[in-house]
Amino acid sequence: MNPHLARLCDIAQQPSRRIIGLMSGTSLDGLDVALCRLHGQGIATRLELEQFATVPYTEEVRHRVRQVFAREQVSLEYVTLLHAWLGRLHADMVLACLRQWQVAPTEIDLIASHGQTVYHAPAHQHQLPDFPGLNATLQLGDADHLAVATGIITFSDFRQKHIAAGGEGAPLAAYGDYLLLSSATEERLLLNLGGIANFTYLPQTGADTTHAFSTDTGPGNTLLDAAIRAHHPTLSYDTDGRLAAAGQVHHDLLDDLLRASFFDAPLPKTTGPELFSPAYVQAARHRTGTMNLRLEDLLATLVEFSALGVARAARLAFGPQPALAVYVSGGGAHNPALMAALQRQLPACSFATTAALGIAPDAKEAILFAVLANEAVAGQPVSIGAGRQRVPAVSMGKISLPG
Numbered sequence: 456m457n458p459h460l461a462r463l464c465d466i467a468q469q470p471s472r473r474i475i476g477l478m479s480g481t482s483l484d485g486l487d488v489a490l491c492r493l494h495g496q497g498i499a500t501r502l503e504l505e506q507f508a509t510v511p512y513t514e515e516v517r518h519r520v521r522q523v524f525a526r527e528q529v530s531l532e533y534v535t536l537l538h539a540w541l542g543r544l545h546a547d548m549v550l551a552c553l554r555q556w557q558v559a560p561t562e563i564d565l566i567a568s569h570g571q572t573v574y575h576a577p578a579h580q581h582q583l584p585d586f587p588g589l590n591a592t593l594q595l596g597d598a599d600h601l602a603v604a605t606g607i608i609t610f611s612d613f614r615q616k617h618i619a620a621g622g623e624g625a626p627l628a629a630y631g632d633y634l635l636l637s638s639a640t641e642e643r644l645l646l647n648l649g650g651i652a653n654f655t656y657l658p659q660t661g662a663d664t665t666h667a668f669s670t671d672t673g674p675g676n677t678l679l680d681a682a683i684r685a686h687h688p689t690l691s692y693d694t695d696g697r698l699a700a701a702g703q704v705h706h707d708l709l710d711d712l713l714r715a716s717f718f719d720a721p722l723p724k725t726t727g728p729e730l731f732s733p734a735y736v737q738a739a740r741h742r743t744g745t746m747n748l749r750l751e752d753l754l755a756t757l758v759e760f761s762a763l764g765v766a767r768a769a770r771l772a773f774g775p776q777p778a779l780a781v782y783v784s785g786g787g788a789h790n791p792a793l794m795a796a797l798q799r800q801l802p803a804c805s806f807a808t809t810a811a812l813g814i815a816p817d818a819k820e821a822i823l824f825a826v827l828a829n830e831a832v833a834g835q836p837v838s839i840g841a842g843r844q845r846v847p848a849v850s851m852g853k854i855s856l857p858g
């Protein structure tokens with residue numbers, strides 16, 4: 456037997472595994488690296504987050520990713536090179552973290568690498584007649600580079616199996632959220648405010664997965680970050696939402712932003728910066744004569760837009776006045792202007808961060824991919840939701856062996 460496969464069998468039979476989860480999302484802020492110890496599998500999974508770091512992307516990395524990110528037309532040569540280059544970059548970042556944490560690569564069982572999303576194309580969004588009904592998504596950063604450079608067996612490209620089995624490739628959060636955070640005593644909404652916002656609904660049913668689901672809701676931080684970058688190229692975000700808090704919502708612009716059919720489409724659904732782009736905001740500003748809006752007012756309007764996206768999805772799912780315990784994760788949890796807008800839009804909900812449930816809000820998405828790899832080696836495929844909201848029961852991730 457290939458010794459790496461023998462090692463994988465051993466790893467699958469261990470009572471606990473040390474898995475590094477990697478996530479680099481739509482904000483292009485950096486690579487999230489979560490060193491997790493996962494005990495058991497399935498609904499009995501228990502997480503210890505041993506270490507976490509966000510290794511920032513330099514301006515050069517961001518520039519390179521933006522050459523292809525969410526663009527319909529790109530150089531195929533550039534995409535090809537970026538795939539290998541990001542794989543190596545992520546490997547170097549992991550090795551640097553391990554050195555800093557004084558952990559040898561041989562002490563790690565697996566890496567679970569999400570890769571860098573560069574294009575997300577659910578059928579409802581691309582509507583291309585050549586590919587009717589086809590969902591597709593592309594993450595770059597080939598995992599063979601991670602496996603070879605670190606010597607650690609690496610799982611990657613998790614989204615493709617979800618699509619192959621009938622999903623849109625996202626959000627995958629439902630699986631990990633269900634395994635780590637479902638409760639028999641509380642109905643929960645786990646809201647992630649990344650570049651794109653999404654939530655997972657976990658009914659108060661403990662092990663019954665029939666009514667759980669996750670969906671994207673629209674923009675999270677992506678339009679806010681783009682707006683501030685256009686005015687202050689050296690800033691990557693509106694720190695603590697200070698500028699947004701000093702602005703006024705422009706209601707005509709807000710109404711225009713809400714025109715996208717995405718907001719009325721049934722749940723669950725996914726989206727990305729392909730739709731919610733600076734060009735989308737520019738078009739709405741042209742139509743509403745708000746090209747000269749103060750930055751503060753633009754940010755206040757975009758904050759309200761993100762919050763309304765979440766509220767609309769919650770109302771579609773739970774009726775006019777959702778009353779749920781909401782636990783927030785992702786970078787938007789650090790933006791008080793966004794959190795205040797959410798509380799205004801969903802007054803009957805209570806808000807806390809996932810820290811209240813023992814999950815560091817900035818680490819949650821990277822942890823989710825570690826959980827998916829843990830399930831792929833040691834678990835059973837779990838079916839979540841029912842009807843349209845059902846997500847396929849599959850194990851996800853492709854395997855890269857180090858040699």
Ligand SMILES: Nc1ncnc2c1ncn2[C@@H]1O[C@H](COP(=O)(O)OP(=O)(O)OP(=O)(O)O)[C@@H](O)[C@H]1O
Pocket residue numbers: 479480481482483484647648649650651652675676677679680691692693694695696784785786787789790820
């Ligand atoms: N102190 C802060 N004040 C305001 N916003 C903040 C703060 N800290 C982080 N953010 C926001 O969070 C963003 C990063 O969020 P996160 O890392 O969750 O995104 P991501 O993982 O790239 O996105 P996605 O979940 O869509 O893949 C930043 O770009 C910024 O907009």
Ligand SMILES: CC(=O)N[C@H]1[C@@H]2OC[C@@H](O2)[C@@H](O)[C@@H]1O[C@H](C)C(=O)O
Pocket residue numbers: 480481572574575592624625626627628629649650651652653671725726727820823
């Ligand atoms: C295609 C893609 O990378 N989608 C991301 C993105 O970031 C947030 C939202 O859009 C979510 O659908 C997804 O990530 C999380 C981790 C998910 O799959 O649950």
